[in-house]
Amino acid sequence: MKIGDRLKFTRLKKEMTQEEVAEGIISVSYLSKIENNQVTPSKEVLHLLCQRLGIDNLFHERMNELMKQIMLWYKAITDKNEWKAAEMYEKIKKMIEYFNDAEANIYFLLMEMRYYLFMKNISAAEAAMMQIRELYNAFDHEMKYYYYKFFGLLYYCKEKYEEALEYYKKAEELFRLQSFPKWEEADLYYLLALAYSRLWKMLSCINYVQCALAIYQADYNLKRSAECHVLLGICYRRYGELDKAVECYSLAQKAAQMVNDIELLGIIEHNLGYLKSMKKEHREAIRHYENSLVYKKHATLADRFITLFSLIREYYVSQNYRKALASVEESLQLLKQHSEPISYEYYLHFTVYQYLLSRDVSEQEFEMFMKNEVIPYFQKHKKYEDVAQYAEYLADYYERCHKYKLASKYYKMSYDFLKKIIPI
Template sequence: MEIGSRIRFYRIQQNMTQEELSRGIISTSYLSKIENNQTTASIEVLDFLCSRLTINLIEEEEIPLMKSLFDWYHDIVHRRQDTLKKRYEELREKIHSTSDTTAMLYFVLFEFRYLLTERDFTEAEAKLEKISLYKDIFEEKMTYYYEKFVGLHHYLQSKYSSALMHLKGAERFLTKHLPFEKWEEADLYYSIALTLSQLRKAALVIQYTHFALNIYQSRYDLMRCAECQILLGINYLRCEEYSRSEESYQLARKIAEQLNDKSLLGMICHNMGYLSSITKKYEQAIIHYNEALKYKNKHEALSTIFSILYAYYQLDKKEEAEKWILEGQTILKQNPNQEYDYHFKVYDSLLKGNLSAEFEFFMLEVVIPYFIEHEKQQYIIEYSELMASYFEERHKYKSAAHYYQIVCHALKRAYSN
């Protein structure tokens, strides 16, 4: 790494201003030029600056440390949870004693990715704030990881449009022929597909999922192949290609049974239930959903419980539906989840016929804005349509038209590929 970039890195790391570092040595404007690699300073000046930062003028590249960092990142992507924390502690100790600036920068990037894996969002936010100060000295490969990881961070915060922007920013570096492993390419393509799926861009999801699937198949990565098939199943369904959707789920199920992966089986059974529900085979959907619950932990069960409730609601079996609302609310006490709390409250009111002014306020001021903020087009459509009908029945046609307009806008966003 160029000396100017190194000086800037250590100055930021030590929370030192340019004025503090340059005082008594050179002007602040000249230091700025050095840090931006716009001028070549004398050895004497550089030596003074490095002494104040307590770093060596000559950087020592540590190849074994770099290898350890990338091995750790490989384990993060491949979800080898049993070794991640131990390796993190070991690398953190080594980084404190290294003078390899490049290794230090890769460590802070991979540390951010690790914190996302651990769902430690508070610490991740703090690290990201610091990392953003280093952006100007990143080499291209570092910028790729930065864009990818920020995209993942935004995805986990349900900021899907922003997540896609950053992930596509990372994708641009793949076309520059930088030396990335095939598994890294596949992971990025899958991440893009997953984000597009949240934005309901089905045709693009299928395209990117196939990019990832082709690589995973060539590497015999069965778990990731199954995940790709699930994503294909979801998006074939959205394209109303129901037989292809079922075919993808069956392929995923074969792999999940071969791997004896209960979490994967739970996900597949749930999605097969949703396929049955979409085709209005609600009794069959309930069978699939109940099978999914056998494989799911309590904290993973909310989406399936809500789906069972919805199926019973469609079958007009109110008592059964109410039982599942209670089941969901019991789980919510131990595992709070804002989205499902709203879902259960909405259907509780619908089942009890409690469509009061309080219900109207809750839908208009809380529920629909929540799903708009989180870009959940499916529920923007469903609940806006519900309120449009609600206003029509009360002869409030202007309000009804407004919510039909929201439905049209959400449909356009959901199906504009």
């Protein structure tokens, strides 16, 4: 960051006008030129301006150490070390307040936004985003790189995957203009792969995740390598290459076991359950889903719900209606009782199966619920697999009612949405 940018940032942070800073030292117009990096002030003028802004020495010798600590904090976040990241956050926050350096402040704000996203505090991340946007004009290329990367991650967390990918691609362009460590390159590639996966662009996903995996393996980073294997397994599963998917999940499982990553093991068991479901091996699928829930015992309710829903669906497909209904009722009760904000999506999922399994619900209620709430919601959020499944359920209902024209309409909808995700 240039001298003028540092001075302007500190002045704005202190909510001082140019007149207040320049008074008795230089003219306002000259200060404006300094802040816009049009002129370089003399040492004497710079010293006086720093005094006015409450900065003893703009280039304090300990700034390098502070910047080093900020980047170590960011590395702890990227490595998903929650305890270390939380500890360092409090320490660095105090250092930032004490030194009041413009460049360090910008990096802290950027990394603070990334920290909030890591801690799943989306509202705090959005508040940080608004503050960061106001400083964008003072950013150099490296700051802009983090800006685009973290904004991409925010949109990803909000399930706006096209916007996320757009920001990630901008970050990738800036990445080539700077010198970054290999682990940063791997992290960016992994995030790009995730976004491509959500958009069902499997070739791009595989390309980026393999690049990330090569770096993590060279660095013996077992946890991140396991995450890459999981993502590759999902890609191969979607392509119908189930044996390759099993191989990827097995490699991920071995790596996760070596580092005793319970959260990751829960994710792997869930994906193995989905794979077995695709192969119509219902008993094995149920076993893996149940194992996943054991690993997810202390996970957030949102993380557990995806597996609970999959287990309900598996019970239903295997005609174990008693267990399916019991799990639906238990899950809906959890939704009502728990204070943690849960996506409306799971309410819809569980209620669909409640309608399918319960004798107390009229067929007309089911029809209206599917047509007016369920299918439009998943269409809007581009959850194509769910649209295809629920359109088929509604088509089955119309067929039973001998409403063949409507049945044909929803079977076609199911087929059309399957084509969006599977080359048919």
